[in-house]
Amino acid sequence: MVTVLDTASAKPRVRHPEKAHRPDTEMPRKPDWIRVRAPNSKGYHETRSIVQDHGLITVCEEAGCPNIGECWDKKHATFMIMGEICTRACAFCNVSTGRPMPLNTNEPESVAHAVAQMGLNHVVITSVDRDDLDDGGAEHFARVIRAIRQSAPGTTIEILTPDFLRKPSALETVVEAKPDVFNHNLETVAGNYLTVRPGARYFHSIRLLQKVKELDPSMFTKSGIMVGLGEERNAVLQLMDDLRTGDVDFLTIGQYLQPTRKHHRVERFVTPEEFASYETSAYTKGFLMVSASPLTRSSYHAGDDFARLRAAREAKLAEAAQ
Template sequence: MEHVKKPEWLKIKIGTNQRYTDTKRIVDTHRLHTICSSGRCPNLGECWGKGTATFMIGGAICTRACKFCNTQSGKPLPLDAEEPMRVAESIRLMKLNHAVITSVDRDDLEDLGASHWAATIRAIRELNPQTTLETLIPDFQGRGELIQMVTDTHPDIISHNMETVRRITPLVRSAATYDRSLSVIRQIADSGITAKSGIMVGLGETPEEVEQTMDDLLQHGCSILTIGQYLQPTRKHFPVAAYITPEQFTYYKIIGEKKGFTTVESGPLVRSSYHAEKHLPNH
């Protein structure tokens, strides 16, 4: 596939301020993994500058190797039992009003990392009772009892990303399936917690397929949707098929809200935790 040139609207300046410097120092000192760094997020400067960060638990090595993702894949190290408290303490030091937690996939563990997730959320709640919490969870292989371990800790929002439309899912996701992801969303919504999801565009999908994914998510109880431009992390990853125009992103936002999502964040640089603090119910 021939290389598609990156348009002007995707070129960003990473500015730094004192808050950015402080956030970076805390992340480095506490040996924390953030998806901001490992995912090479284009909004890192903006979010760290506001003192928000998305923490990645379960280590830095993922057992899956999705073709869109820059997180290192391979054989992970054993879980760090002190990580839940380190993350909770860092959130306290950063004085975060809203924290986002995600993780690598840990298909190597018996409970796929679910009890580590629950321990982290409990530690954050204990140390930071005022901090609202969003968790971006893996599919836990669709095992309901493991998803319930997370829903039982009652984060304010639980997100699980569809990543792309049905047709493209098997091309870019190494183990997850479209229907399994929908069933995860359904379980989150049925537990009474706000369900959120995100997709990337520019992988070769059609607008009709994006709208179908919106309909599928709404039918499964999803109320918040993020839509962003796929950016190829390295030459080994899936190539960008198209750079979607800002106008098309605006169209997706309008159509998504018309269809019934309470919030749609849609733009070239939008990522799943971008402006996450605005997605809280009654916020």
């Protein structure tokens, strides 16, 4: 029997007063291809204990990720730094909005100790938006990266960052810390930004990813979007072209799932066949790696995907040398 995961019950709390004024929207029944089992494995509970013992926050819980059972069972977790309160109120996001607490100066070491204890080969570090900080939290990202390098030198590091909008030199600070993968999600097509991601700027995000390559051409770059938000296929294909102008290596595409009735509605559920078609198109446009499926998320299978991404680059270089 397959049980639809209700992640809200896993960590109950009052959230989203900033969305209270939004009208309720219909939450359509999920199709069979995106139903998942509720988490209850031994590995899941072990990972949960490690996270709780270190007082850490994971985007797996905060964003209500449908893959939490599978990932935590395999000791895969995406750590969310700089608190659990975001300074923005994106219409799709399940993370609370408000005035954040001051940064926890012990957090880099706590994250690093958890990474070492879990024996991770690959770790993903993300954060809330911290528009309240002069550098958007860039130096805190860098401290976390350096702490992991010291505690777990064999672990490869993937970061999923905010856009650092109007934060001069923030990007340079993060790139100088040398993560292995720099991920920044576009989230949706350009035409949806005013309603879905109103605090961000589409072409600023494109430029951010492009600049990472200018600062360090060897660094892998990655971005992801959700579909099912009313976008047209041609807009998705244009987004792929825009990312390739910045030489982005890796694209993820997943189905948007509405967290509550106060969030942006699901306009439709994209079929597995359509995801396969998007994947084919993205590879045709030159991405080294593409992950496109209903349950794809930025950090889903990130460790395995990093190994494949590195192998794809080596194969491409070898081919060019012939």
